[in-house]
Amino acid sequence: xxxxxxxxxxxxxxxxxxxxxxxxxxxxxxxxxxxxxxxxxxxxxxxxxxxxxxxxxxxxxxxxxxxxxxxxxxxxxxxxxxxxxxxxxxxxxxxxxxxxxxxxxxxxxxxxxxxxxxxxxxxxxxxxxxxxxxxxxxxxxxxxxxxxxxxxxxxxxxxxxxxxxxxxxxxxxxxxxxxxxxxxxxxxxxxxxxxxxxxxxxxxxxxxxxxxxxxxxxxxxxxxxxxxxxxxxxxxxxxxxxxxxxxxxxxxxxxxxxxxxxxxxxxxxxxxxxxxxxxxxxxxxxxxxxxxxxxxxxxxxxxxxxxxxxxxxxxxxxxxxxxxxxxxxxxxxxxxxxxxxxxxxxxxxxxxxxxxxxxxxxxxxxxxxxxxxxxxxxxxxxxxxxxxxxxxxxxxxxxxxxxxxxxxxxxxxxxxxxxxxxxxxxxxxxxxxxxxxxxxxxxxxxxxxxxxxxxxxxxxxxxxxxxxxxxxxxxxxxxxxxxxxxxxxxxxxxxxxxxxxxxxxxxxxxxxxxxxxxxxxxx
Numbered sequence: 001x002x003x004x005x006x007x008x009x010x011x012x013x014x015x016x017x018x019x020x021x022x023x024x025x026x027x028x029x030x031x032x033x034x035x036x037x038x039x040x041x042x043x044x045x046x047x048x049x050x051x052x053x054x055x056x057x058x059x060x061x062x063x064x065x066x067x068x069x070x071x072x073x074x075x076x077x078x079x080x081x082x083x084x085x086x087x088x089x090x091x092x093x094x095x096x097x098x099x100x101x102x103x104x105x106x107x108x109x110x111x112x113x114x115x116x117x118x119x120x121x122x123x124x125x126x127x128x129x130x131x132x133x134x135x136x137x138x139x140x141x142x143x144x145x146x147x148x149x150x151x152x153x154x155x156x157x158x159x160x161x162x163x164x165x166x167x168x169x170x171x172x173x174x175x176x177x178x179x180x181x182x183x184x185x186x187x188x189x190x191x192x193x194x195x196x197x198x199x200x201x202x203x204x205x206x207x208x209x210x211x212x213x214x215x216x217x218x219x220x221x222x223x224x225x226x227x228x229x230x231x232x233x234x235x236x237x238x239x240x241x242x243x244x245x246x247x248x249x250x251x252x253x254x255x256x257x258x259x260x261x262x263x264x265x266x267x268x269x270x271x272x273x274x275x276x277x278x279x280x281x282x283x284x285x286x287x288x289x290x291x292x293x294x295x296x297x298x299x300x301x302x303x304x305x306x307x308x309x310x311x312x313x314x315x316x317x318x319x320x321x322x323x324x325x326x327x328x329x330x331x332x333x334x335x336x337x338x339x340x341x342x343x344x345x346x347x348x349x350x351x352x353x354x355x356x357x358x359x360x361x362x363x364x365x366x367x368x369x370x371x372x373x374x375x376x377x378x379x380x381x382x383x384x385x386x387x388x389x390x391x392x393x394x395x396x397x398x399x400x401x402x403x404x405x406x407x408x409x410x411x412x413x414x415x416x417x418x419x420x421x422x423x424x425x426x427x428x429x430x431x432x433x434x435x436x437x438x439x440x441x442x443x444x445x446x447x448x449x450x451x452x453x454x455x456x457x458x459x460x461x462x463x464x465x466x467x468x469x470x471x472x473x474x475x476x477x478x479x480x481x482x483x484x485x486x487x488x489x490x491x492x493x494x495x496x497x498x499x500x501x502x503x504x505x506x507x508x509x510x511x512x513x514x515x516x517x518x519x520x521x522x523x
Contacts, residue, residue, distance in 0.1 A: 045178070046160030047219070048454070049501055053304050053327075054149040054156060056109045058084055058137045059496030059503055062321050070493055071464030072474040074510075083509040084137075084502065087162075092148060097138030107162040107505065108152035112300035118274065118357060118419075119146055119306045122328060125415035126308045136309060141497070142322055144308040149301070150501065154294025159505060177201060177208075183380050185214055185230040187246055187481060194484035212519055213483035215511065220456040220490040221372065224252040225384045227460065227471070228374050232481060241379055247480035250469040252384075254458040255370040256495055258325075259390045260360045262451035263340050263428045264404060265331055267356050269420030274302070274330065275355045285350075297352035303328040304351055309364075309497075312402035314395060322497060324403040325362040327453065330354025333424070340428050340449055356424065361403035362453060364497040367393035372459060390450055401442045408437065455500045460490035475514050476507075487511040 042048035061077040068076035085102035091110040093103065101109075126144035127133050134143035150157045167174065180201040186209075187194050196209035216223050227233055231246035234253075238245050268274070274297075276284070288298040309322035316323065333356045336343045370389035375382030391397045408423055410416055425436040431444035463470030465479065470493075472478055476485040489495075489504050496503050 046158030049158040055499045056148045057498035059498040060141050063496040083506045087505050096135045100138045108157045109148045114300040116302050118303045121415050121419050122306045125410045125413040128413040141309050147305045147307050154299030193482045216486045217488045219488050220459045223486050223490045224459040227251045249471050252372045252459050254461045256366050256458050257452045258362045258455045260362045260451045261446050261449050263445050263449035264359045265356045265424045267424050302330040302351040303357050312399050314399045327360040329358050331356045331358045359407050367395050400446050404442045457489040457492040457495040460486045461493050462491040
């Protein structure tokens with residue numbers, strides 16, 4: 001590792017006087033808390049689309065072509081593109097590459113009406129550094145973009161709002177059970193046919209029976225858990241828990257996620273539009289909820305809605321493929337430096353109000369793989385045991401170190417200089433033994449303050465029958481069990497190079513056609 005990046009330090013440790021914080025009280029607003037070390041999942045109608053960053057992102061064309069090259073017929077980019085288009089109602093036709101977008105689907109996609117001033121600054125900095133401003137969901141992905149969101153007129157559009165709410169009281173064949181936890185797929189042990197599910201609701205056990213098939217869409221953490229509780233999974237693990245093995249499959253393996261760090265902050269000199277007092281935040285919240293036109297800072301997500309896709313020296317030989325995505329989120333310096341490890345689980349501020357910006361270099365295609373197993377103490381109601389095994393492949397951490405060094409170079413742009421933006425060169429607590437800006441410091445930052453943007457994938461891997469780690473076939477049918485499919489991020493053989501919400505919606509659109517095709521001859 002080199003000893004220094006060669007960049008002259010400008011902003012060093014920040015000391016806070018007692019009167020420097022604008023927040024005088026504690027205000028509980030727009031917060032996702034994870035105080036119990038449980039996985040953050042969307043336990044609400046619409047799933048995690050109800051709590052995510054709202055970023056509409058599809059990934060790279062190569063992602064899907066690679067899926068197809070692994071033996072997953074029907075999953076090439078040209079074959080999945082119609083399903084992205086089908087669900088999309090893009091309301092910024094002039095700002096995107098028209099060929100790649102849809103305008104009549106149920107899912108509204110648009111740019112926020114409110115523009116955070118630092119979003120423009122960051123976009124300008126990337127453009128000045130040589131990165132083009134493009135539609136990253138269009139022909140090319142290497143570039144920067146003020147992203148589009150799954151929102152409509154300043155209000156989040158979850159999959160519940162887009163797909164379920166409009167038909168909830170109109171479809172006689174749709175029944176919804178809330179506050180229900182599925183614990184098992186019911187499978188005939190002799191014929192190996194799925195015929196329903198068992199679930200727990202309001203202190204009682206129930207069964208729901210399927211006349212045709214069961215589709216499991218519980219996400220990359222809970223779909224494998226339910227399969228294993230149903231007797232589908234690694235033989236040794238299931239037998240150790242006394243679960244009868246119906247099919248020995250590599251369920252729970254191939255776990256990977258978009259790793260990043262939570263501790264790379266930029267200081268801001270112009271904070272008048274992003275940092276306000278607690279009482280003014282309350283007033284803005286009340287104004288937002290009472291107004292017909294949802295506008296202002298709370299109708300957007302601060303600096304989160306600018307992104308950039310870049311290539312480090314460790315990138316694939318294919319020059320159309322990025323290996324790093326940059327996201328940015330607002331932070332509060334004082335609260336962050338008091339305890340960086342718990343900041344995200346205790347912060348109470350809306351994304352729109354902040355006094356510094358955290359840079360998230362996101363590893364787009366990690367080589368490291370983890371796994372999850374059933375909770376040996378409480379297998380049914382306990383959280384699964386998750387072993388992410390980030391950075392067990394050296395290439396992953398090398399790529400992220402290179403990305404951090406790249407983003408520091410933005411300090412040399414006119415956009416940063418004119419706005420007085422500089423990286424805070426105060427080493428975080430666990431990395432004070434290293435000089436800020438060195439490879440050693442960045443390595444420490446990544447491994448001691450590892451983060452994720454919650455895109456777990458791959459735990460019910462899709463693959464041909466020859467793939468010994470495959471759980472579902474290219475029609476998303478579970479191997480060895482009839483009338484059972486999985487349809488969520490768990491089926492991804494490799495995670496997509498970008499946010500996963502839109503790709504999961506695409507998977508849902510595609511599997512719906514598969515179901516109709518497979519059962520059409522029974523009509």
